[in-house]
Amino acid sequence: MPASLTLTNIPDAIYLRLIQTAELNRRSLNAEAIVCLESVLAPNRIDAIDRLARVRKLRASLNKAIFKANDIQAEKLKGRK
Secondary structure (H helix, E strand, O other), X not given: OOOOOOOOOOOHHHHHHHHHHHHHOOOOHHXXXXXXXXXXXXXXXXXXXXXXXXXXXXXXXXOOOOOOHHHHHHHHHOOXX
């Protein structure tokens, strides 16, 4: 069952930052506070071996084509003109 929490004496700078990030993430102030608490208290950490395995799997799945700087720049500019 979800619980309620009331915070007092929040420093102005922290409160302002929480409001700003809530707006940027299109969340309510309450939802942003919960996300912040979850990220600190219940992190979803991946150990180094698992992370490396995921990187290797991703790298193996990538196309082996060699791209030149000019090709990359041309693709970035597509549709911008």
